[in-house]
Amino acid sequence: MTHEKIPSELKYTESHEWIREDDSGSYTVGISEHAQHLLGDLVFVELPRVGDSFEKGDEIGVVESVKAASDVYAPISGEVTEVNTALPGEPDLINKDPYGAGWMFKISPSIEHEIEELLDHEEYAKIAEE
């Protein structure tokens, strides 16, 4: 479990998703520590279905706290290959471990190098501070 607020090996979006490249060439996606902090205790999580395809920026899921519901957006274009089935029953995994056990889904990219357009940890830190 990482305790860093903005791990340096991840890439980020302006809408507070993070993305990590796995060894297999697919990518894991979740929402950042900053996002879970803003939302508060999560009570519901809507995940995409395995096999569904998305374009970068599409609505791909929803995280809902007592306070607010927030859309989750696809950070890159591709096909969903796996979802974290532990989340619907335990949405607070995202609060407790947003970069580890709180991962949301894995995606296999359809466009090469799209991930390079995303923010690195320093660029995201500036957004997270606003």
Added chain:
Amino acid sequence: MSLKMTILHPEHKHLNARLVEFGGWDMPLHYGSQLEEHATVREDAGVFDVSHMTCVDLRGEHVKNFLRYLLANDVEKLTVPGKALYSCMLNEQGYVIDDLICYYLGSTFYRLVVNASTREKDLAWITKHAQAFDVTVTLREDVAMMAVQGPTARDKVHSILTETQQEAVSALKPFFAVQTDDLFIARTGYTGEDGYEILVPEQKAISLWKQLLAVGVKPIGLGARDTLRLEAGLNLYGSDMDESTTPLESNLRWTVAFEPTQRNFIGRAALEKQEQHGVARQLVGLVLEERGVIRNHAKVIMENGEVGEVTSGTFSPTMGKAIAMARIPVTQSTECLVELRGKPMKAYIVNLPFVRKGKVLITSNGVA
């Protein structure tokens, strides 16, 4: 305009509370996890800083007659010193100015605790009407207020009291209060659990707070306060009723004492007229079976196509479902639709409360 802070504000900062604005005050939303805080009050004991609320002392020879005129409930019912009641304060049109608790402390002395967000409005209204009865109105800015709630709350409070103080409170019945030394302790609350609300001189507030934490009472924020009170079916002024609604359409008819008929109180005539014509709207509970959280002001669509509105919506941690209070046309239906993020979803119409003393009163098909 900068936010007001209670005397306990440094404690909230010290505990790393997430602070938010509420009614002009900088208050703790939570101290880490709103859901955990909610569970703590249902299962153990938690303490809320409610010092932002408004304590008003009323004194005078005619104070009882004044209150029998000012309030929709009848203080004649308060026959024993220390006894309290819950009442609405109405305007001439029968609309709700605020809801409050009134404590009978002596033949010439009553105490009101009213809401934080309505302080100025309430004081102006009370003072204006007190003049005809020669009642003095004193805003108590020298006291802090804490609510300790949960199944173990009373025991934990007793453990920090002196023997004399313990004797004074251990016989307290629900909705009774007592002054013991410089502590005013009332067996009242806003969570559906047993517990005390305590008024203490400001300069002793931090010490009392720390003593409570030291015996295992956990700090609880306003986030959990809202989910707890909604589960308990307790109205929130400004959401579930306001100056455009009467108590008859706010699930508060039980707080209006129409008997004795000779008692004239502000708003009586308007309420009687509304009853004669037939009250058209009611405040009910809603339970969502599907996943999602019901939000304030969401549209409610009845089976006959008429519409209503969610007045307070949230997620019930005890039930694991979304719940709400909604104002809808009077109906026999037990189902309706509520819009969640633009999508109509099925909800059950139920009587309030949803939860009392930790037990869920609503069964799986929404019927109590």
